[in-house]
Amino acid sequence: MATRNMGMAEASGGRLKWVLLAVLLMAAVAIAYLWPSLRAYSQTGAAYSARVVCSCRYIGGRELGDCEKDLEPGMEVVSLSEAADAKRIDATVPLMAAESAEYRDGWGCVLMTPKEREQAD
Numbered sequence: 001m002a003t004r005n006m007g008m009a010e011a012s013g014g015r016l017k018w019v020l021l022a023v024l025l026m027a028a029v030a031i032a033y034l035w036p037s038l039r040a041y042s043q044t045g046a047a048y049s050a051r052v053v054c055s056c057r058y059i060g061g062r063e064l065g066d067c068e069k070d071l072e073p074g075m076e077v078v079s080l081s082e083a084a085d086a087k088r089i090d091a092t093v094p095l096m097a098a099e100s101a102e103y104r105d106g107w108g109c110v111l112m113t114p115k116e117r118e119q120a121d
Contacts, residue, residue, distance in 0.1 A: 042096035047111055049078040050091035054101035054109035058087050086120065088112075 049071055056067035064082050071078070081090045087103040100112045100120070112120070 039096055042093035043099065045075060045078055046091040046093050046097040046099040047101075048072075049075055049080060050089050050099045050101035051109055051111055053080055053091070054087075054089040054103060057082065057089060058103035059108060064089075083120075088120065 052070055053064065053067045056062050056070050057064055060067070064080065068080065077093055079092045079094065081092075082088070083090065088100055089102075089109075090098065090100045092098040098117075100117050101109045102112055102120075103109050
């Protein structure tokens with residue numbers, strides 16, 4: 001009967017490969033499980049940021065960079081941009097969410113609906 005004698009390094013390398021594969025699989029399952037919550041938090045954060053910065057910019061009259069200081073800690077992941085001619089602030093969380101708020105006379109800063117955002121682009 002022929003047997004193959006594996007060295008210690010060869011055996012541990014095989015085990016390491018399976019352990020890494022299991023860890024990656026568990027990470028993928030965790031991300032899939034948490035995705036709806038992450039997306040909801042991202043949507044809320046983008047809407048909050050757009051609304052607060054729009055009010056600061058167009059009602060308070062401050063600069064965009066100065067308005068970013070008004071956001072809560074943890075909002076650093078939200079990217080902000082300004083469409084000055086439309087008096088609109090766009091907030092995005094990369095790969096997750098996008099929201100916009102625009103200043104409307106008599107109403108202040110209002111979050112835009114998806115249809116309004118689509119027409120504005």
